[in-house]
Amino acid sequence: MAGCLAACRIALLLGTFALAGCATYSDSFGAIERNISARRYDAALQEIEKQAGTKPDLVLYLLNKGMVLRMKRDFAGSNQALEAAKTEMERLYAASVSENALSFVVNDATTSYAGDDYEQVLVHLYMALNYLELGQLNEARVEALQVDTKLREIGEKIPGSKFTEDALSRYITGMIYEELGEWSDAMIAYRKTYDAYKKYQVNYGLAMPEMLKHDLLRLAQRQGLADEVAQYREEFGIEPQREGSSAPEREGELVFVLNNGLAPIKREKIVGASTPPHSVMTDTPATYMQASPALPVFVNIALPYLESRHNKVSSARVRVSGKQTYTQIMEDIDAIAKSSLDSRMPAITARSIARAVSKVAIQQSVDRAGRNRNNDLAVELLGSLLVRVAAVATERADTRSWLTLPANVQMARLSLSPGNYTIAVDLLGADEKVVSTQEYPGIVISRKRKTYLIQHWMSD
Amino acid sequence: MSWTLPKNRLAVLMALMLAFVGCSTAVTRMDAGEVKDLSGAWNDTDSQQVSEEMIKDVLNRTWLGEFTRTQNRQPAVIVGEVVNLSHEHINVNTFVADMERALINSDKVQFVASSTERQEIRGERKDQDLHASEATRKPMGQEKGADFMLKGTINTIIDASGKTQLRFYQVDLTLISLADNRKVWVGQKKIKKLVERSNLRF
Numbered sequence: 001m002a003g004c005l006a007a008c009r010i011a012l013l014l015g016t017f018a019l020a021g022c023a024t025y026s027d028s029f030g031a032i033e034r035n036i037s038a039r040r041y042d043a044a045l046q047e048i049e050k051q052a053g054t055k056p057d058l059v060l061y062l063l064n065k066g067m068v069l070r071m072k073r074d075f076a077g078s079n080q081a082l083e084a085a086k087t088e089m090e091r092l093y094a095a096s097v098s099e100n101a102l103s104f105v106v107n108d109a110t111t112s113y114a115g116d117d118y119e120q121v122l123v124h125l126y127m128a129l130n131y132l133e134l135g136q137l138n139e140a141r142v143e144a145l146q147v148d149t150k151l152r153e154i155g156e157k158i159p160g161s162k163f164t165e166d167a168l169s170r171y172i173t174g175m176i177y178e179e180l181g182e183w184s185d186a187m188i189a190y191r192k193t194y195d196a197y198k199k200y201q202v203n204y205g206l207a208m209p210e211m212l213k214h215d216l217l218r219l220a221q222r223q224g225l226a227d228e229v230a231q232y233r234e235e236f237g238i239e240p241q242r243e244g245s246s247a248p249e250r251e252g253e254l255v256f257v258l259n260n261g262l263a264p265i266k267r268e269k270i271v272g273a274s275t276p277p278h279s280v281m282t283d284t285p286a287t288y289m290q291a292s293p294a295l296p297v298f299v300n301i302a303l304p305y306l307e308s309r310h311n312k313v314s315s316a317r318v319r320v321s322g323k324q325t326y327t328q329i330m331e332d333i334d335a336i337a338k339s340s341l342d343s344r345m346p347a348i349t350a351r352s353i354a355r356a357v358s359k360v361a362i363q364q365s366v367d368r369a370g371r372n373r374n375n376d377l378a379v380e381l382l383g384s385l386l387v388r389v390a391a392v393a394t395e396r397a398d399t400r401s402w403l404t405l406p407a408n409v410q411m412a413r414l415s416l417s418p419g420n421y422t423i424a425v426d427l428l429g430a431d432e433k434v435v436s437t438q439e440y441p442g443i444v445i446s447r448k449r450k451t452y453l454i455q456h457w458m459s460d
Numbered sequence: 461m462s463w464t465l466p467k468n469r470l471a472v473l474m475a476l477m478l479a480f481v482g483c484s485t486a487v488t489r490m491d492a493g494e495v496k497d498l499s500g501a502w503n504d505t506d507s508q509q510v511s512e513e514m515i516k517d518v519l520n521r522t523w524l525g526e527f528t529r530t531q532n533r534q535p536a537v538i539v540g541e542v543v544n545l546s547h548e549h550i551n552v553n554t555f556v557a558d559m560e561r562a563l564i565n566s567d568k569v570q571f572v573a574s575s576t577e578r579q580e581i582r583g584e585r586k587d588q589d590l591h592a593s594e595a596t597r598k599p600m601g602q603e604k605g606a607d608f609m610l611k612g613t614i615n616t617i618i619d620a621s622g623k624t625q626l627r628f629y630q631v632d633l634t635l636i637s638l639a640d641n642r643k644v645w646v647g648q649k650k651i652k653k654l655v656e657r658s659n660l661r662f
Contacts, residue, residue: 094661138544145547149618
């Protein structure tokens with residue numbers, strides 16, 4: 001029975017995780033997604049609350065909670081959750097010895113999720129947007145500084161990475177500095193945004209937004225940077241506005257931000273194989289064949305892939321008191337997520353293969369323990385069978401990601417005279433067909449200030 | 461090729477699983493003056509250091525004696541905004557309140573209510589005008605105007621490389637004369653911290 005004990009212990013270890021690992025992380029997101037698509041935010045929060053106890057997924061729980069709270073327009077609550085997520089991400093900066101050891105025998109999803117690089121930057125962006133909607137410009141500025149620190153850290157960690165700059169975060173940073181009258185900081189932020197969009201063009205095929213070109217030109221002129229003004233005029237083919245006629249002196253501005261759709265979701269694909277025992281078992285094959293019926297050794301590898309989510313809306317038109325403007329895509333999170341996973345795929349695959357090898361070792365070790373110490377064929381087979389079921393069942397892909405992020409973020413800006421406005425937003429599908437129209441009454445525009453109107457849209 | 465999993469390695473695996481089971485919350489009471497740095501971010505110790513330094517400085521400078529001598533009364537001070545220009549969401553109210561308390565208790569300076577506090581008090585005075593008895597009613601237009609305004613900024617410089625981070629905080633407080641915009645006192649406190657993050661955890 002000693003052999004069975006050893007076999008059962010290993011089987012139990014794997015079995016514990018097999019039970020927990022019946023569904024991958026992304027499978028549990030369906031109920032949350034249905035609720036936020038139907039704008040039932042309280043129900044969505046209740047669903048999210050069910051994930052509160054899962055320690056390795058704590059960051060994701062906090063990120064999703066923060067995001068749904070901001071959809072519900074509870075900005076203070078959202079900031080609280082996102083700040084907690086930041087603290088947890090910081091704690092997870094140190095790699096865990098025990099978790100990594102466990103992930104080597106069970107699967108990648110047993111490690112604590114600290115957030116992908118782009119997620120770690122975007123948490124600052126959404127906190128900044130929360131503060132902007134609360135009208136707390138100085139607090140938004142704190143987030144702007146933290147974005148800079150974070151991006152420097154990422155750039156240093158993986159110098160060759162595609163994602164070393166986040167254009168939208170840099171751009172919002174520039175807008176915050178400009179509104180606070182910190183012109184040189186704003187200029188530097190816009191220049192970094194410009195560099196980031198050049199990289200976005202190459203990596204994700206996203207063109208530089210028109211509004212950035214005007215910002216660069218306006219600020220370069222304000223700061224008296226003649227060479228830079230000339231360079232931008234030539235490159236963009238636009239002329240700077242004449243002094244005195246520039247609107248910002250008398251007018252305020254509406255900044256409309258559309259968080260469109262939902263970020264891509266990770267799914268799992270399984271590549272499985274079984275190996276006949278004698279091909280891998282080289283130790284005393286003769287006695288082995290005699291004593292034990294041959295159970296093949298199972299090897300399977302589960303890998304994640306990203307699936308874009310369906311969305312009917314491709315852009316939006318903002319209408320207010322006779323003026324209208326169209327949104328432009330500022331950040332393509334769908335493309336960023338896919339490129340990030342692509343770059344990590346070799347490492348994920350290598351880890352899966354290493355794990356498959358260790359699981360083969362466990363299966364053979366259990367077979368051998370049964371064979372050596374126990375002559376009861378039924379017990380021996382049971383142990384061998386259990387360990388195979390467990391080995392296959394525990395191999396799950398790590399499908400975790402911040403799923404409440406939008407697929408892309410779009411922006412439109414409009415100069416308006418100070419006053420109280422009703423803003424109409426037409427959400428446009430293919431061929432500019434209006435999918436839905438929403439009205440936001442009572443939007444106050446103040447002189448020389450930016451008023452942020454930030455919306456989330458998910459297709460039903 | 462032979463694969464084995466010895467018993468002692470199995471024991472290690474089991475121990476790792478046990479590590480997943482958490483422990484209950486523990487609370488230890490500490491003295492408010494005790495230094496305990498956790499993350500390296502701005503904390504109570506920094507706030508206390510700033511208020512101590514500022515209070516010592518502001519009471520020992522010439523502006524106070526000069527004002528009392530020429531005006532023959534104590535100066536009235538109002539707290540303006542202390543702007544947070546740092547990398548962190550810092551609560552500036554703690555050291556501003558510390559300063560306020562120390563200055564008032566020194567019996568050398570008077571403080572008047574800040575603009576937000578004033579709104580509430582004016583509301584109450586308006587209410588008294590209607591509802592309070594003649595003898596206890598407080599008249600309007602008798603507020604004491606401030607002579608100086610206390611304003612300030614918190615700035616940070618962060619330099620990081622890998623797991624090491626150098627955090628530098630500078631708190632500047634200024635006392636500005638409301639009569640002629642003169643800066644009569646500038647207090648400064650610098651705090652520098654080296655934060656080393658761990659690469660490994662259990």
